[in-house]
Amino acid sequence: MIARVLSAELPSHVGERVRVAGWVHRGRELKSVTFVVVRDRSGLTQVVTSGPAPSEETVVEVTGLVTANPKAPGGVELTEPVLTVLGEAVVPPPFDLYRPTVPATLPTILDSAPVSLRHPLLRARFEISAASVAGFRSALDGLGATEIHTPKIVGSATESGANVFGIDYFGRKAFLAQSPQFFKQAMVGVFERVYEVGPVFRAEPHDTARHLAQYTSLDAEIGFIADHRDVMAVLREAIAGMLSSVAARSEAVALLKAELPEVPAEIPAIHFAEAQKLLGGKDEIDLAPADERWLSEWALREHGSDFLFVTGYPMAKRPFYTHPSPEDPNYSNSFDLLFRGLELVTGGQRLHRHADYLAALAQRGESPEAYQSYLAMFAHGMPPHGGFAIGLERWTARLLGVANIRQTTLFPRDLHRLTP
Amino acid sequence: MIARVLSAELPSHVGERVRVAGWVHRGRELKSVTFVVVRDRSGLTQVVTSGPAPSEETVVEVTGLVTANPKAPGGVELTEPVLTVLGEAVVPPPFDLYRPTVPATLPTILDSAPVSLRHPLLRARFEISAASVAGFRSALDGLGATEIHTPKIVGSATESGANVFGIDYFGRKAFLAQSPQFFKQAMVGVFERVYEVGPVFRAEPHDTARHLAQYTSLDAEIGFIADHRDVMAVLREAIAGMLSSVAARSEAVALLKAELPEVPAEIPAIHFAEAQKLLGGKDEIDLAPADERWLSEWALREHGSDFLFVTGYPMAKRPFYTHPSPEDPNYSNSFDLLFRGLELVTGGQRLHRHADYLAALAQRGESPEAYQSYLAMFAHGMPPHGGFAIGLERWTARLLGVANIRQTTLFPRDLHRLTP
Known part of the structure; x- marks a missing residue:
C-alpha cells in the first residue's frame, strides 16, 4: 500500500497518485460532479468524484491523482479517486463542522465535545x-x-x-x-x-x-x-x-x-x-x-x-x-x-x-x-x-x-x- | 552584587572572585584548616576556610577566589572566602547526605523525602x-x-x-x-x-x-x-x-x-x-x-x-x-x-x-x-x-x-x- 500523504503535503505531489485519509468535512453533489472535502490533521483536500457523497464525518481513505487547480484549497485537488470508507458516521454532528463560524451554543459544544x-x-x-x-x-x-x-x-x-x-x-x-x-x-x-x-x-x-x-x-x-x-x-x-x-x-x-x-x-x-x-x-x-x-x-x-x-x-x-x-x-x-x-x-x-x-x-x-x-x-x-x-x-x-x-x-x- | 556562579562553571573562573551558593554538603574541621563542601544543582565546590563549619544542609552563599587545586573536586577550590548563611539547618538530616551510598532504609527515605x-x-x-x-x-x-x-x-x-x-x-x-x-x-x-x-x-x-x-x-x-x-x-x-x-x-x-x-x-x-x-x-x-x-x-x-x-x-x-x-x-x-x-x-x-x-x-x-x-x-x-x-x-x-x-x-x- 502506498504511504499516506497529508493534505498540506499535496502541492509537492502534483502528477502523482497518492493516498490521503481523513474525515468527510463536506460533500457537495452538483449536477455533473461531486466535491468531497476531506479533513485531516494538516488541512483539507478537495476530491473530485461523482455520485452521492458519503455523509459528513465519515472517515475515508482516498487514492487519487494530485491535479493542480488554482480554485481548489491549496491549489490542488484529487481526481480519478478511489474512495474507501474506514469508519462510518451513523449520526450527524450536532452542527455543521464545515461552516466558517461555529453555529452552536456552548452547552451544545460541550455536550458533544468529541x-x-x-x-x-x-x-x-x-x-x-x-x-x-x-x-x-x-x-x-x-x-x-x-x-x-x-x-x-x-x-x-x-x-x-x-x-x-x-x-x-x-x-x-x-x-x-x-x-x-x-x-x-x-x-x-x-x-x-x-x-x-x-x-x-x-x-x-x-x-x-x-x-x-x-x-x-x-x-x-x-x-x-x-x-x-x-x-x-x-x-x-x-x-x-x-x-x-x-x-x-x-x-x-x-x-x-x-x-x-x-x-x-x-x-x-x-x-x-x-x-x-x-x-x-x-x-x-x-x-x-x-x-x-x-x-x-x-x-x-x-x-x-x-x-x-x-x-x-x-x-x-x-x-x-x-x-x-x-x-x-x-x-x-x-x-x-x-x-x-x-x-x-x-x-x-x-x-x-x-x-x-x-x-x-x-x-x-x-x-x-x-x-x-x-x-x-x-x-x-x-x-x-x-x-x-x-x-x-x-x-x-x-x-x-x-x-x-x-x-x-x-x-x-x-x-x-x-x-x- | 556579583552574579552567582554554579559549581560546574568554576574551572573557567580561576583567578577571579566569584559568588557561589548552595547547601553545606559536608564540613570537615582539621587542625589548621576547615573544608566546607557546598552543593548546588550543578555539583560540589570545596571552600577552604578556618574555624567551625556550619552544620550540614545549612544554605550558604560564599564569595571567594577561584584557585586551582588538582586534588579538589573539579580541580578548583574557593579560597579567601566570605561565608553568609542564607538558611539555617536547625535539625540534622536523617542520614549523612554526603556519603557515596545511601545509609538509610526505604521508610526513612520516604518519610523524610524533602x-x-x-x-x-x-x-x-x-x-x-x-x-x-x-x-x-x-x-x-x-x-x-x-x-x-x-x-x-x-x-x-x-x-x-x-x-x-x-x-x-x-x-x-x-x-x-x-x-x-x-x-x-x-x-x-x-x-x-x-x-x-x-x-x-x-x-x-x-x-x-x-x-x-x-x-x-x-x-x-x-x-x-x-x-x-x-x-x-x-x-x-x-x-x-x-x-x-x-x-x-x-x-x-x-x-x-x-x-x-x-x-x-x-x-x-x-x-x-x-x-x-x-x-x-x-x-x-x-x-x-x-x-x-x-x-x-x-x-x-x-x-x-x-x-x-x-x-x-x-x-x-x-x-x-x-x-x-x-x-x-x-x-x-x-x-x-x-x-x-x-x-x-x-x-x-x-x-x-x-x-x-x-x-x-x-x-x-x-x-x-x-x-x-x-x-x-x-x-x-x-x-x-x-x-x-x-x-x-x-x-x-x-x-x-x-x-x-x-x-x-x-x-x-x-x-x-x-x-x-
Missing part, C-alpha cells in the same frame, strides 16, 4: 494551548529547571480549608490537591529550580465563566532569589517562551485571528499601594475585577504593555507562607500578573526559615501540627525562594479573547458538568 | 525521570502528535469497576480516572495523534513493590493505523526518544551506573500463542511474572534485545474496546512490551466502529447505557486507531535497576502512605 472539537476553529484553540505548554517548558528548561510530578492526593486540606474535594482513601479521609505548592517548595531543596504542569482541583461552588473544578496549572518554583523580582523575571521568560511557541503555530493563530501581545523586556510593575492611589485613593486589601481592568488599560496607555505586574499585595490577602516586604511588613514580596484586564498569574517570594514559618502560623492563630510534614523541610536548610502558577485555560482564553474558560478546556468539570 | 532526595544518588533518579518524559514528548511531537490535558474526575467507573477512588463531587458521587483512555480516543477524532503525561489513580489494595495509588502515565493514541503493529512502531520511537534524552544526562547516568539498553530498529515480537509454546506448552490467558522474566531472558539470548513485544493476547484478558485479530477473534490486536523481565507497556488497536462497540458490550453482558458518553464519539466517524501507556515510575525503576517503584516516585501514595 465531535464538536473537530471544528477547525475549536480545534485550533487547543493547538494554541499545547504550544503554550511546550513554550513554558522550553523556557524553564532553558533556565536549568527540572520537571517534577507530585501527588494529587494529599492527607490534609492545608492550603485552604474550603473548596477541597474529599476522597475515600482506603477508608481514610484524603483530599485532592489544590496546588503543588508544598511539593514544589520541597523540590527547590533538591533541584533549586523546578516546574510542574499538572491538574489542580478546586471545589468551586460558583458557576462563573472563570472557574473550573479542575484546571491545568503551570507551576514554577525557583531557589536562590534575592526577592520576588527575580521570580518576576523568570515569569517574564516563561510568558515570552509561551508566546514564541504560540507564534510558531502560524496557521492556528491566523485562523483564530489571535493578536499576540509583545512581552516587554521588563514588564511594567506597580506597587499595590501605588495602584490604590491611581484607582482614586482606594484603601482595599485586594483588587476588584473592575480595578484589574482599569489598571490593565492604564498599563496599555502609559507603557504600551498588555501585561502589568502589581506587586506588594497586603499580607492580609496572601497565604501564610508569603514573604513580607522588608520595608513594610504589612505588604508582601508578592505579585499578580495582569494580562488584558485579568489576573493571570499569582506568585511571590515564600518564607524560607523554619522559625519564620512557626511565627507566621502563630500570628494567624494556626497550629503547626497541621503542617508538620510541610514544616519539616524548612528545618533542614532552605534557600530564599519563590514561584508562581499560571492557569493554562485562563491564559489561552485571554490570549484568544474568548469569554468563558470552558471554551479553552477540552472536557470541563464544574459544579454541574461531569461528562463527557 | 531532605533525603537531596542525596545526589536519590536526586539523580529524578533527573533520569524528567529526561525520560522530555524524550517521550519530543518523540511524539516529532510524529506530529498534539499534547492534551484531560479530566481526572469522571462520572462513572467504566473502565474497571474495581480499584477506583470515589470522590464527593458537589454532593454527587464521582471517581478518579484510572486512565485517560476514553479521552485520548476521543481526541484522535480531533487531532489524529495525541499524547498526555499525567497522573492516573488506582485504589490498589495490594502492598507490593510495583503498585502505587497514583502514578504518572505516558499515554499516546494514534489514528489511521493499519493495525497494532503501527502502534508498536510509534512506541519504539517513543522509547528510543526517552533513552536518547536520558543518555544526554551523562553525569546522572554515570553516577547511577545505569546501563542504558540499545533499542533495536525493530523490537523483536512474539505472538502470545507462540510464547505459550516456548514456555513449555502452557495454555493460560495471561503471562505470569515468571513467564515475563523467562521471555525477557529468551529475547536477550535469541535477539540480543532488552525489549520484547508479546502480541496477540487473548481477548478474554483485554478490555472490551480491544480490537480482535482478523485471523482469529480469540486473540487480539494488542501487545505488551516487556523490558528486562517486566511488563512495561500495554497497548493495542482499539475498536473504531460504533456497531463493533455495541456488539462487544453485548457479548460481555454489559449495558451500553453506562458507556453512553464514550460510545457517542464512535457514531460520528472514527479512524482505525490504537495506543499505549507507559508507567513512568516503573520505567525509571527498571532502567535504573531499583527494586521498588517507590524509589522512583518523589512522594509515593500507597495503601498506607499519604505523607509527606
Whole structure:
C-alpha cells in the first residue's frame, strides 16, 4: 500500500497518485460532479468524484491523482479517486463542522465535545494551548529547571480549608490537591529550580465563566532569589517562551485571528499601594475585577504593555507562607500578573526559615501540627525562594479573547458538568 | 552584587572572585584548616576556610577566589572566602547526605523525602525521570502528535469497576480516572495523534513493590493505523526518544551506573500463542511474572534485545474496546512490551466502529447505557486507531535497576502512605 500523504503535503505531489485519509468535512453533489472535502490533521483536500457523497464525518481513505487547480484549497485537488470508507458516521454532528463560524451554543459544544472539537476553529484553540505548554517548558528548561510530578492526593486540606474535594482513601479521609505548592517548595531543596504542569482541583461552588473544578496549572518554583523580582523575571521568560511557541503555530493563530501581545523586556510593575492611589485613593486589601481592568488599560496607555505586574499585595490577602516586604511588613514580596484586564498569574517570594514559618502560623492563630510534614523541610536548610502558577485555560482564553474558560478546556468539570 | 556562579562553571573562573551558593554538603574541621563542601544543582565546590563549619544542609552563599587545586573536586577550590548563611539547618538530616551510598532504609527515605532526595544518588533518579518524559514528548511531537490535558474526575467507573477512588463531587458521587483512555480516543477524532503525561489513580489494595495509588502515565493514541503493529512502531520511537534524552544526562547516568539498553530498529515480537509454546506448552490467558522474566531472558539470548513485544493476547484478558485479530477473534490486536523481565507497556488497536462497540458490550453482558458518553464519539466517524501507556515510575525503576517503584516516585501514595 502506498504511504499516506497529508493534505498540506499535496502541492509537492502534483502528477502523482497518492493516498490521503481523513474525515468527510463536506460533500457537495452538483449536477455533473461531486466535491468531497476531506479533513485531516494538516488541512483539507478537495476530491473530485461523482455520485452521492458519503455523509459528513465519515472517515475515508482516498487514492487519487494530485491535479493542480488554482480554485481548489491549496491549489490542488484529487481526481480519478478511489474512495474507501474506514469508519462510518451513523449520526450527524450536532452542527455543521464545515461552516466558517461555529453555529452552536456552548452547552451544545460541550455536550458533544468529541465531535464538536473537530471544528477547525475549536480545534485550533487547543493547538494554541499545547504550544503554550511546550513554550513554558522550553523556557524553564532553558533556565536549568527540572520537571517534577507530585501527588494529587494529599492527607490534609492545608492550603485552604474550603473548596477541597474529599476522597475515600482506603477508608481514610484524603483530599485532592489544590496546588503543588508544598511539593514544589520541597523540590527547590533538591533541584533549586523546578516546574510542574499538572491538574489542580478546586471545589468551586460558583458557576462563573472563570472557574473550573479542575484546571491545568503551570507551576514554577525557583531557589536562590534575592526577592520576588527575580521570580518576576523568570515569569517574564516563561510568558515570552509561551508566546514564541504560540507564534510558531502560524496557521492556528491566523485562523483564530489571535493578536499576540509583545512581552516587554521588563514588564511594567506597580506597587499595590501605588495602584490604590491611581484607582482614586482606594484603601482595599485586594483588587476588584473592575480595578484589574482599569489598571490593565492604564498599563496599555502609559507603557504600551498588555501585561502589568502589581506587586506588594497586603499580607492580609496572601497565604501564610508569603514573604513580607522588608520595608513594610504589612505588604508582601508578592505579585499578580495582569494580562488584558485579568489576573493571570499569582506568585511571590515564600518564607524560607523554619522559625519564620512557626511565627507566621502563630500570628494567624494556626497550629503547626497541621503542617508538620510541610514544616519539616524548612528545618533542614532552605534557600530564599519563590514561584508562581499560571492557569493554562485562563491564559489561552485571554490570549484568544474568548469569554468563558470552558471554551479553552477540552472536557470541563464544574459544579454541574461531569461528562463527557 | 556579583552574579552567582554554579559549581560546574568554576574551572573557567580561576583567578577571579566569584559568588557561589548552595547547601553545606559536608564540613570537615582539621587542625589548621576547615573544608566546607557546598552543593548546588550543578555539583560540589570545596571552600577552604578556618574555624567551625556550619552544620550540614545549612544554605550558604560564599564569595571567594577561584584557585586551582588538582586534588579538589573539579580541580578548583574557593579560597579567601566570605561565608553568609542564607538558611539555617536547625535539625540534622536523617542520614549523612554526603556519603557515596545511601545509609538509610526505604521508610526513612520516604518519610523524610524533602531532605533525603537531596542525596545526589536519590536526586539523580529524578533527573533520569524528567529526561525520560522530555524524550517521550519530543518523540511524539516529532510524529506530529498534539499534547492534551484531560479530566481526572469522571462520572462513572467504566473502565474497571474495581480499584477506583470515589470522590464527593458537589454532593454527587464521582471517581478518579484510572486512565485517560476514553479521552485520548476521543481526541484522535480531533487531532489524529495525541499524547498526555499525567497522573492516573488506582485504589490498589495490594502492598507490593510495583503498585502505587497514583502514578504518572505516558499515554499516546494514534489514528489511521493499519493495525497494532503501527502502534508498536510509534512506541519504539517513543522509547528510543526517552533513552536518547536520558543518555544526554551523562553525569546522572554515570553516577547511577545505569546501563542504558540499545533499542533495536525493530523490537523483536512474539505472538502470545507462540510464547505459550516456548514456555513449555502452557495454555493460560495471561503471562505470569515468571513467564515475563523467562521471555525477557529468551529475547536477550535469541535477539540480543532488552525489549520484547508479546502480541496477540487473548481477548478474554483485554478490555472490551480491544480490537480482535482478523485471523482469529480469540486473540487480539494488542501487545505488551516487556523490558528486562517486566511488563512495561500495554497497548493495542482499539475498536473504531460504533456497531463493533455495541456488539462487544453485548457479548460481555454489559449495558451500553453506562458507556453512553464514550460510545457517542464512535457514531460520528472514527479512524482505525490504537495506543499505549507507559508507567513512568516503573520505567525509571527498571532502567535504573531499583527494586521498588517507590524509589522512583518523589512522594509515593500507597495503601498506607499519604505523607509527606
